[in-house]
Amino acid sequence: MVSLSDYLILSAVIFCIGLVGIFINRTNIITLLMCVELILVAVNTNFIAFSHFLGNEAGQIFVFFILTVAAAEVAIGLAILTLLFRNKGSINVDVTNSLKG
């Protein structure tokens, strides 16, 4: 029997991988988008686990909305990435350094 805390630990681990991935990633922006998705997956796992163990459906409904929003978010992210490639000819993190002061 898988207990609630197992799910929570799994999701915490995925969450941390996503978060750390964003901060130590210095090469590709696509990786950033993947890390953002990992964070959302961790949250979804949390919601579904809680929803199952509480016997309350609201959490699972929330997950549907998160999935939809995540799809929209990635669509916009990739569109911005395309524009970045057109402007700079590269999608490496280090091309985004012209704004500072």
Add this chain to the structure above:
Amino acid sequence: MMNTFQFDTALLLVALPEIFLLSSIVVILLVDLFLTKGFKQVTYYLTQFSLFITGLLAFNLIGHPETVIFSNSFVLDNMASVFKVFMMGATMVAMVYSRHYLTQHSLFRGEYFVLVLLSVLGMMVMVSGYSLLTLYLGLEILSLSLYTLIAIARERSGAIEAALKYFVLGAIASGLLLYGMSMIYGISGSLNISEISAFASDANLGSRETLIINFGLVFLVIGIAFKLGAVPFHMWVPDVYQGSPTSVTMFLSTVPKIAAVAMLVRILIDGLGAMHPYWSDLFMVLALLSIALGSVVALMQTNIKRMLAYSTISHVGFIMLGFVTGVVTGYGAATFYVLVYVFMSLAAFGIIILLNKKGFEADQISDYKGLSKHSPWFALMMLIVILSMAGVPPMLGFYSKFFILQQLVSAGFVTIAIIAVVFAVISAYYYLQIIKSMYFEDSEKEIVVSAPMDMKLILSINAILILVIGLFPDFWMKLALSLF
């Protein structure tokens, strides 16, 4: 508690402003498709018209008894209605200023207005959100529209870079906020704000429950601080302000702040008000860091948009201090502060846009040299705005700072009030620098004000009101207080 599914058309009247705005967005999107080149201005007028009607509908609902509809996920109370009216007004002013900028820089497209209206819709949902789900959805409608709005200047690599940075950091912030929400849901068993509040204020809450709520609370505070732009979650603010087209910077630095404060009130005060001792400590640290860093780093800026970004960070610090007090009058002072900030920021960016020309951004402080000779009237308006931001009496900005400090002192946070005042004095230096270049320096460049009459008129009214309302702030302060 079981929610029975109920559908009564009379209940829809409570959400009438949102429903009207959504329908007009759809209409405007379609109408814009069929407009030929010479008639693109129609989109602008339709946008202003629908914002005006939405504001009127929201105004009509002020004084409506508190109602919760849509299975306890949407609330209408006085705070929601008043915030909505202010948001509509601010957006209308922002659109007047934007039109000049957009035509000057050939960015005038129908999508711009549709995206602005969509983000306003998202903010209205946030202001009225009464469950974690509605709050999250409102926030995402707002953020997704803003990312796109920044990237609307497709050919400027600075704007694309700003959009990307805002996107990545905004997505992290939403992720953190969601993680916090999932923890709160897991322990309280509900997404509804009033049920969460009932759970959190239960007197026999075990230490395990308190611990888990606090764990979620930290994530919620970080998520909200990201959205407000408080230190140390402020990294995106200067870059996004500098890189975005100025009209978008103006919009995203003003109206969304009202929505962010509304979300803060819904989650942390309506929902987790019982946990105030825990989150107020976090807020105190964030607020002091924001005021300190915002005031000090702004001293070294030469780009006025970047400087205003740091000034926003320190204003956000003051707003957060209002919530540290933990008393209703303190929350009222913070609300008053955010409304005043929106007012001042609109005027400041309005003047930057006013001096824009084709191919010229007027975003360096040195571009303001000799403004008093070329355009004495608008130099005076800028003087009023800058003095108000610095907090000089009798401008409106003085009273907003004064009320916050007054509440802090009467709640016993004297040391914090003193630190805030010291940094406010330091920040006066960079505000005065702009005045110095406007009045005491000369430039060989001719400054031409080519803006249309409506923009000049609205901008002048906007700036003069900062002075006039500053002389009679009582009514507005009472209004802000009555919201809690």
